[in-house]
Amino acid sequence: MAEISLKSVSKAYVNPVFSLTVLDKADLTIPEGAFAAVQGPSGSGKSTLLNLIGALDRADGGDIRVMGTDIASLPQRRLAEFRNRTIGFVFQSFHLMPVLTAAENVAWPLYFQGVRRRDRMRAAREKLALVGLSDHADKIPGRLSGGQRQRVAIARALVCDPAVILADEPTANLDRKTARDVMDLLRDINSRRGATLLCATHDPLVVERANRVIELSEGKLTMRSDPPAVGTEERHA
Amino acid sequence: MLDLAYISALNILRNARRSVITVLSIAVGYAALCCFGAFINFTFEGLRETTIRTQLGHMQIYAEGFWERHVSEPGEVMIHDVAALEEALEEIEGVSSVTHRLTFSGVGTAGGSSVSMSVIGVDPFRELEFADFEIVVEGRNLLPGDEDKGVVGSELAKGIDAGIGDWVTVLTTSLDGLINAVDFQIVGIVRTGSSEYDSVFVKVPADLARVALDTDAVERVIVLIDDTDRLDEIAPRVHAVLEALPEAYETRDWLELAGFYEAVVNLYTGLFRIFAGIVAVVVMFSVANTMTMAVFERTGESGALRAIGATQGTTMRMFLYEGLLIGVLGGAAGVALSMAISWGVEISGGIEMPPPPSMSQGYQAYFLMTPELLAMGFAISVAAALASSIYPAWAASRVNIVEALQKQ
Numbered sequence: 044m045a046e047i048s049l050k051s052v053s054k055a056y057v058n059p060v061f062s063l064t065v066l067d068k069a070d071l072t073i074p075e076g077a078f079a080a081v082q083g084p085s086g087s088g089k090s091t092l093l094n095l096i097g098a099l100d101r102a103d104g105g106d107i108r109v110m111g112t113d114i115a116s117l118p119q120r121r122l123a124e125f126r127n128r129t130i131g132f133v134f135q136s137f138h139l140m141p142v143l144t145a146a147e148n149v150a151w152p153l154y155f156q157g158v159r160r161r162d163r164m165r166a167a168r169e170k171l172a173l174v175g176l177s178d179h180a181d182k183i184p185g186r187l188s189g190g191q192r193q194r195v196a197i198a199r200a201l202v203c204d205p206a207v208i209l210a211d212e213p214t215a216n217l218d219r220k221t222a223r224d225v226m227d228l229l230r231d232i233n234s235r236r237g238a239t240l241l242c243a244t245h246d247p248l249v250v251e252r253a254n255r256v257i258e259l260s261e262g263k264l265t266m267r268s269d270p271p272a273v274g275t276e277e278r279h280a
Numbered sequence: 281m282l283d284l285a286y287i288s289a290l291n292i293l294r295n296a297r298r299s300v301i302t303v304l305s306i307a308v309g310y311a312a313l314c315c316f317g318a319f320i321n322f323t324f325e326g327l328r329e330t331t332i333r334t335q336l337g338h339m340q341i342y343a344e345g346f347w348e349r350h351v352s353e354p355g356e357v358m359i360h361d362v363a364a365l366e367e368a369l370e371e372i373e374g375v376s377s378v379t380h381r382l383t384f385s386g387v388g389t390a391g392g393s394s395v396s397m398s399v400i401g402v403d404p405f406r407e408l409e410f411a412d413f414e415i416v417v418e419g420r421n422l423l424p425g426d427e428d429k430g431v432v433g434s435e436l437a438k439g440i441d442a443g444i445g446d447w448v449t450v451l452t453t454s455l456d457g458l459i460n461a462v463d464f465q466i467v468g469i470v471r472t473g474s475s476e477y478d479s480v481f482v483k484v485p486a487d488l489a490r491v492a493l494d495t496d497a498v499e500r501v502i503v504l505i506d507d508t509d510r511l512d513e514i515a516p517r518v519h520a521v522l523e524a525l526p527e528a529y530e531t532r533d534w535l536e537l538a539g540f541y542e543a544v545v546n547l548y549t550g551l552f553r554i555f556a557g558i559v560a561v562v563v564m565f566s567v568a569n570t571m572t573m574a575v576f577e578r579t580g581e582s583g584a585l586r587a588i589g590a591t592q593g594t595t596m597r598m599f600l601y602e603g604l605l606i607g608v609l610g611g612a613a614g615v616a617l618s619m620a621i622s623w624g625v626e627i628s629g630g631i632e633m634p635p636p637p638s639m640s641q642g643y644q645a646y647f648l649m650t651p652e653l654l655a656m657g658f659a660i661s662v663a664a665a666l667a668s669s670i671y672p673a674w675a676a677s678r679v680n681i682v683e684a685l686q687k688q
Contacts, residue, residue, distance in 0.1 A: 091682075099587055099681045120591055127589020134685060138584035142290035154283055155589040199588065 046075040046206065046239050047096055049264070052105030054091055065091045067262030068105065073255065075206075078233045078240045080250045083259035089243035092259060093209045096241065097130045098122050110206050127155045131200030131238070133210035133229075137192045139184040139199075145171060145191075146180040149198045156203070170198035174228060190221030197228065201236075208232070210242040214249055226252050284594070288601035291574065292609075298570060299606065305566040306610025306661050307617050309559040314618040314657040316555055318647035320548045325648060328508065328534075331541050333410060336534045337379075337502035338511050339518060341365065344528035346500075355455035358497030361527055365501055368521050374514040376506045379406035380498040382489040386452030388482065390442040390466075397436065397450060398480040401489025410504065414470035414483070419444040421468050426485050430464035433481035437469045444469065450482070454494035462492040560660055563610070564668035571603050571672035582676045583684025596677035603669025607662035614661055615654055622647040 049071040055064040065088025073079050081089045094100040095107055098114045107114045110129055117125055126132075139148045150160075150167035158166070171180050174194040184192050193213065200208050210229065214222035230252045233240040242249050250256055256267040292299045332338055342350075346357040359365060362380050369378045382401035387394050405424040414421065417434055430448065442448060446466050454460045464484050472481050490496060505514050511533060522529045535542070575582070582595055590598075625631060630644030 094682050097587070099685075123586070123589055123591040126587060132584075132587050134584065134587075136580070136685075138580060138587075138685065140287070140581060140584075142287065142294050151585075152588045155591070155594065160283065203589075 046077075046110055047071070047073040047241070048106075048108045049096075050106040052095065052107055053103045053262075054088070054095060054100075055103060064262050066095075066102070066105075066264075069262060069264045071257065071264045071266070073239060073241065073257075076233070076237045076239055077255050078230060078253045079242070079255040079257055080253035081241065081243045081257045081259055082245060082250060085245070087259045088262070089245075089259055090211050092264075093211050093241065093243050096207070097132060097209045098126050123155070127152055128203055129206055131203065131205035131208040133193070133196050133200050133208065133213050135212035135215045137184070137196045137216075139192060139195055141184050144181050144183055145176060145187065145195045145198075148184065148195055149202050152199060152203050166202055167198070170202050171195070173201065173232075174198045188221075189217050190225060193217060193221075193225050194228065197225070197232070201232065201238075204236075205238060207239045207241065210240065210244075212244055212246070213242060214244070214246045219248070222246065222248055284598050285601050285605070288598055288605055291578070291602055292605055295574070295577075298573070299609075302566055302570040302606055303610045303613055306563050306607065306665065307613035309562050309566075310611060310614025310657050310661045311617040311621060313556055313559045313660065314614065314649065314653055315621055315647055317552055317653045317657070318618070318622060318649045319645060320552055321648035321650060321653060322646050323548065324545060326643070327541055327544055328538075331538050332508060332534050333504065336537050337410075338505045338508065338534050339503040339515065340532050340534075340537065341369075341501040341503065341518075341522065341529050342499070342531070344530050346530065350499075355495065358455070358495060358499060359501060359527065359529070360497045361525075362498050362501065365525060365527070365529075368525060369501070369503055369518065372514065372517050372521060374505050374507075374510055374517070375503055377406065377409035377504040378501060379403050379410065379504075380486060380501045382486050382493065382499045384452050384489065384493055386450040386492070388436075388440065388448050388450045390440040390446050390448045393440040395436065395439045396480055397482045398477075399450060399452075399482040399484060399489060399492070401484055401486035401492075403486050414472050414481070416468050416470050419466070419468035421470070422483060422485060426467070428462075428464050428485075428488060429467045430482055430484040430488075431468035431470050432466055432483075433478035434469050434471050435475060435479035436481060437466070439479060442466055448482075450492065452492050454492070456494060458494070460492055460494060462488055464488060556660060560664040563607075563661055563664040566668075567603055567606055567665040568668040568672065570606065571599065571669045572675075574602065575599060575672045575676040578676075579679055579684045580687040582679050583681045583687070586679070586681045587685065592677040596673045599673035599676050600666065600669050603673065604662065604666050606669075607665025610665060611658040611661035614657060618647075618649060618654065618657070622649045 049069055051068045051070060052066050053068055054066040055062060081092055083089050091100065095102050096109060112125060140151065143151065146164055146167045149170050150163035153163040153166060168180055171177055174197050176191060176194050179187060179191060184195065187195065213225060217225060226249055229240060232238060244250060258265040258267055343357045343359050349357045366378045369375055380403060384399050386397050386399060388397040402422065404422040404426050407422065414431065421431055422429060437443065444466055447463055448466060449461055449463050451461045472478050486498065503518060505511060515533065518531065585595055625647050630646050633642050633645045635642045
């Protein structure tokens with residue numbers, strides 16, 4: 044069964060002086076365990092696509108199912124639960140809580156499931172170890188580098204063991220070496236844990252690691268089956 | 281809940297300067313409210329004790345029917361067996377003093393001037409146990425053994441152009457309605473605190489008043505107890521003693537007789553409520569401003585929290601705890617500040633106050649802080665802070681997640 048499926052999904056931003064259609068009856072199927080990259084020009088709607096799949100935004104029409112769940116049918120409270128248990132978000136700007144330590148940031152999503160603090164913190168430290176930040180667990184984000192913050196954000200996205208990880212421009216705020224390390228980590232997580240990974244990006248470094256590449260252009264989604272080989276990015280650079 | 285409170289506390293510390301200013305504004309408002317309340321407490325207590333210990337006593341005992349008939353048939357509603365009554369009352373545990381009084385009005389003459397006088401007859405010996413209602417400005421007050429002596433109000437002395445040693449003749453009617461007159465020699469000129477009362481006040485021994493009214497009885501017996509707060513406990517014992525005596529009596533406690541006290545309490549309580557409302561509004565604006573800025577600055581975080589699974593309710597609670605904590609901190613700081621101000625006033629000897637309306641003498645005011653007052657101020661601070669956080673917290677919980685995530 045497809046883990047993520049979009050059927051005839053439409054989304055447009057309309058106001059009195061401006062109208063932009065970002066998805067026009069778009070269809071998409073991403074199987075379980077895939078590592079997919081969504082490509083497209085700036086403003087083409089890559090982030091919007093992720094927001095719709097991650098239940099952060101509502102489509103104007105069509106059907107979006109994630110793990111068999113029809114997102115449109117979920118009430119507000121169930122949406123929060125769905126985001127917490129099914130989706131792991133990695134944001135371009137990390138969006139960590141600056142007052143919490145790395146471990147507390149990672150543990151925070153488990154709070155919404157009612158997990159006890161001690162268990163939350165244990166799980167958070169395990170995830171931080173997974174992303175190579177065991178030694179930085181008690182530091183606040185302000186004392187971490189950009190790459191380390193993104194790793195904390197990845198650990199936070201993993202802590203609830205979600206079926207789907209959505210990453211919006213995960214390398215945009217990172218230098219090349221750090222970006223490469225982060226993407227290697229995400230690819231490793233995808234291959235070892237089987238979580239479906241969907242990245243919105245225009246970074247070749249991300250695209251070349253994906254096993255599926257989706258083109259978003261003029262509101263339509265097109266699956267490209269032949270991602271560029273790893274190393275292309277280096278040649279671009 | 282503890283985790284939300286924890287993160288709220290961290291967020292308060294995050295912008296320490298703004299939080300401190302907000303907490304201080306609450307503390308200052310709280311302190312202003314509590315100091316005003318404490319001043320009122322002091323005024324109430326001072327007025328209460330002054331009223332009780334100089335004029336009314338804690339309870340007054342009259343012959344049955346006194347209040348209905350004392351104008352039309354004053355001779356029929358007098359207490360005749362005063363000695364037995366006073367003796368029985370003095371036996372009650374908690375009763376510290378018992379005395380009797382007799383009052384009448386008349387026209388007084390000294391030299392060529394005649395003026396209206398309000399004469400009160402007292403037992404000079406028993407009266408020693410009451411605090412002096414009057415302040416002696418010249419001469420002395422009545423003493424045991426005085427028979428045809430009297431003290432007069434300072435304005436009255438001026439009105440009849442009389443001084444110490446002068447004789448005053450008071451013309452009145454006896455209880456039987458006959459014209460009668462008594463003479464007394466002025467031994468003291470006093471101030472009662474009220475200019476109006478000073479112009480008619482005369483105090484003479486009760487025996488002289490009895491002669492003027494041609495009676496052996498007294499109008500009322502006054503009971504003073506050792507602690508005003510014990511009145512509810514002692515009053516039933518007084519009633520039991522009265523029921524055992526052959527004459528029929530009725531009683532009134534001080535609060536029923538102290539119309540002025542009640543009016544002052546009502547006035548000050550009303551002022552206090554208005555002031556409390558103003559302070560609450562100031563606190564609400566201060567906290568609302570802080571919380572609105574916090575919500576605005578943390579829009580991105582609110583969006584991220586919602587994205588990782590926070591419900592609208594959880595997000596709202598997080599900001600509400602923040603407002604609550606600010607209120608608690610402000611309230612606690614307010615308690616400390618109020619106590620410090622009260623202590624400062626205490627060691628500096630009080631605040632000099634001008635004479636109240638219709639009074640002739642000022643007084644030293646202190647702040648009487650009570651646990652009830654401090655708790656009420658604390659509750660107002662916390663409730664105002666919490667109430668003013670509701671809208672910002674609600675707004676934070678309703679952010680559009682996608683738009684919020686676009687903010688840093």
